[in-house]
Amino acid sequence: MFGYRPKATSTIQPGDIIGFSGESLISDFINIVTYGVPRWGISHVGIMGEAKDGRLLLFESTTLDGLPCEIAGSPFNGTQAHSLEAVIKAYQGKVWHYPLCRTLYENERQRLTLSVRKMPISV
Numbered sequence: 001m002f003g004y005r006p007k008a009t010s011t012i013q014p015g016d017i018i019g020f021s022g023e024s025l026i027s028d029f030i031n032i033v034t035y036g037v038p039r040w041g042i043s044h045v046g047i048m049g050e051a052k053d054g055r056l057l058l059f060e061s062t063t064l065d066g067l068p069c070e071i072a073g074s075p076f077n078g079t080q081a082h083s084l085e086a087v088i089k090a091y092q093g094k095v096w097h098y099p100l101c102r103t104l105y106e107n108e109r110q111r112l113t114l115s116v117r118k119m120p121i122s123v
Contacts, residue, residue, distance in 0.1 A: 012048055012084065012097065014112055015104050018058055019096040020044040026064070027093065042096065048084070049116035050109075057081040059116045065090055079119045 012018075019042040021027065028038035036042065046060030057070055061079045067090060069080040088095050104112065 011099070012056065013100065013103060014049055014056065014109055015100045016048045017098040018046045018048065018060075018084065018087075019098060020046075020091060020093060021096070022064075022091075022093040024064070024092065040094070046087075047112075047116070049081075050113045051081060052117065055083070058084045058087055059119060060087075081116075081119075 021031075021040055022043050023039060027043035030036070030043040031038045031041040034041070034043075044060070044062065046058045048056055049059050051057050051071065055070070059079065059081050063077040065082070065087065066075050067080075067082050067086055068075050070083060071081045
């Protein structure tokens with residue numbers, strides 16, 4: 001796990017989980033009802049996966065960031081794909097990296113890639 005506002009993303013691989021601890025009232029509420037600590041506990045997560053063009057993107061379902069989806073090309077509410085760098089830059093709060101304990105085998109990586117590509121992204 002890397003702490004608040006990571007700068008290096010070169011160690012991130014498909015399947016890694018990115019956790020977010022927001023500074024909004026919505027994040028506080030999520031933490032309270034899930035027995036977390038507001039402004040510190042994880043209130044949102046995304047998974048790193050590969051887009052059709054091979055780019056490593058963060059796949060998440062959100063309504064709050066206002067960033068355009070890398071696949072659809074416009075912002076909307078729901079499942080989206082973003083570059084991790086853009087999300088980190090725009091995010092108001094802490095960002096945590098939860099790497100897999102090992103690199104995915106090729107068949108696992110392919111299954112993950114197919115799964116994230118099937119997510120219902122509005123295009």
